[in-house]
Amino acid sequence: MDRIPILRMGRSLLVTIQVDLQDRTAVALQEDLSAKIEETGADGVLIDISALEIVDSFVGRMLSTISGIARVLDATVVVVGMQPAVAITLVELGLSLEGVRTALNVERGMAVLRAAQDRRGG
Amino acid sequence: MGYARPLGNGGSPMNIEVKAIVDVLEAAPERFRQDWLSEVSKSGSARATSATAERDVRAIFDALLGGLRAGADPGRFEDAGWHPLHNVLAALSQSRAAQGSSAGETSQFVMALKRPLFVDLRQHTGNDAQRLFDALWTSSLLVDRMAQWTADTYQRSREDVVQRQQEELLELSTPVVKLWDGVLAVPMIGTLDSSRTQLVMESLLQRIVETGSELAIIDITGVPTVDTLVAQHLLKTVTAIRLMGADCIISGIRPQIAQTIVHLGIDLQGITTKATLADALRLAMRSAGYTVTRAGG
Numbered sequence: 440m441d442r443i444p445i446l447r448m449g450r451s452l453l454v455t456i457q458v459d460l461q462d463r464t465a466v467a468l469q470e471d472l473s474a475k476i477e478e479t480g481a482d483g484v485l486i487d488i489s490a491l492e493i494v495d496s497f498v499g500r501m502l503s504t505i506s507g508i509a510r511v512l513d514a515t516v517v518v519v520g521m522q523p524a525v526a527i528t529l530v531e532l533g534l535s536l537e538g539v540r541t542a543l544n545v546e547r548g549m550a551v552l553r554a555a556q557d558r559r560g561g
Numbered sequence: 562m563g564y565a566r567p568l569g570n571g572g573s574p575m576n577i578e579v580k581a582i583v584d585v586l587e588a589a590p591e592r593f594r595q596d597w598l599s600e601v602s603k604s605g606s607a608r609a610t611s612a613t614a615e616r617d618v619r620a621i622f623d624a625l626l627g628g629l630r631a632g633a634d635p636g637r638f639e640d641a642g643w644h645p646l647h648n649v650l651a652a653l654s655q656s657r658a659a660q661g662s663s664a665g666e667t668s669q670f671v672m673a674l675k676r677p678l679f680v681d682l683r684q685h686t687g688n689d690a691q692r693l694f695d696a697l698w699t700s701s702l703l704v705d706r707m708a709q710w711t712a713d714t715y716q717r718s719r720e721d722v723v724q725r726q727q728e729e730l731l732e733l734s735t736p737v738v739k740l741w742d743g744v745l746a747v748p749m750i751g752t753l754d755s756s757r758t759q760l761v762m763e764s765l766l767q768r769i770v771e772t773g774s775e776l777a778i779i780d781i782t783g784v785p786t787v788d789t790l791v792a793q794h795l796l797k798t799v800t801a802i803r804l805m806g807a808d809c810i811i812s813g814i815r816p817q818i819a820q821t822i823v824h825l826g827i828d829l830q831g832i833t834t835k836a837t838l839a840d841a842l843r844l845a846m847r848s849a850g851y852t853v854t855r856a857g858g
Contacts, residue, residue: 519806523766526804527759530797541806543773548806 451483465501476512483552489520499534506539515555519548578699585681596677624649638706654715664715668708737768744845745774750783758794778841782813792827812841
């Protein structure tokens with residue numbers, strides 16, 4: 440089974456989803472990410488889904504769940520690069536991903552994370 | 562002469578009623594067409610110029626006579642024998658629809674054929690009441706079906722026109738404009754339904770990705786009414802924009818619309834709304850860190 444790599448960049452974690460997410464991959468990512476946040480003490484997570492072209496309600500909910508878990512572990516999550524078709528699909532599925540922060544691309548996403556980290560006070 | 566036969570058993574190549582009609586039409590074609598034309602102008606439906614009317618009359622006359630001569634059954638107007646007449650009538654109603662005549666006027670044009678035809682049939686059959694009745698019944702049926710056919714094609718061609726206009730309107734009415742670096746605007750004009758919202762949403766989201774704009778302004782000045790459905794469409798668009806990582810302002814909310822929104826209990830909380838596009842642009846500039854000052858002021 441594919442596992443999605445989680446990279447560490449300073450105080451943030453970087454997750455780039457390059458394949459279409461299977462349900463099991465998604466669950467594995469959720470577990471890996473929470474373990475990694477705990478392990479590294481990261482306070483920001485950036486999830487790049489620009490390569491993701493197909494989503495279903497499960498993946499949509501998983502994004503919400505990951506964000507919730509990270510928040511409990513005191514890390515900010517930013518989802519970046521969502522494709523228009525994916526956004527429309529999620530809206531039609533009735534998933535507005537409340538509480539998940541989004542940004543247009545990785546650069547802007549990093550800016551959001553940095554701003555959040557500055558607010559925490561360096 | 563006893564023609565006591567049941568109605569509507571048109572089996573033979575040319576039965577007696579059809580023969581009577583053909584005889585009447587052939588007797589004096591020129592005068593017959595003149596009678597028809599004057600009947601048309603009497604009914605007040607002659608909006609087309611007399612030249613076109615005359616041409617149309619001649620075309621229908623020829624196709625009708627041709628059909629009857631070829632042995633087409635007046636009782637079964639859908640038959641292949643009537644195809645030339647179908648085409649002529651279709652052309653008539655299409656050109657009338659394009660000129661803006663009403664369906665009534667167009668079928669009236671065909672119905673005007675009745676009077677000269679009946680008058681001539683009466684003269685033709687003399688005192689034979691049964692024969693006259695049979696001939697009148699057959700010809701009346703035929704003319705009615707012709708008028709119906711005309712009205713049907715008229716309606717179809719009008720529907721085509723409406724359909725085409727709708728599509729053109731859809732394409733025209735959804736431009737995404739760039740107002741400033743990182744600020745896009747969509748001036749919505751006309752009623753918002755699901756297909757239009759979908760189109761606007763798609764083109765707006767696409768442009769957001771292409772330009773990397775962080776703010777989109779949806780201006781609804783040109784939207785005549787906002788009901789719960791329209792509000793829901795707007796909310797969907799805003800949610801999709803947020804999912805992409807951009808932000809959205811809705812502007813151009815007229816006082817009446819603001820009242821309607823509150824009366825309907827539509828929840829626009831969490832969405833930035835502004836009265837005018839100018840207000841929205843001002844907010845956009847300010848949030849991007851721009852200040853606008855008058856030079857030398």
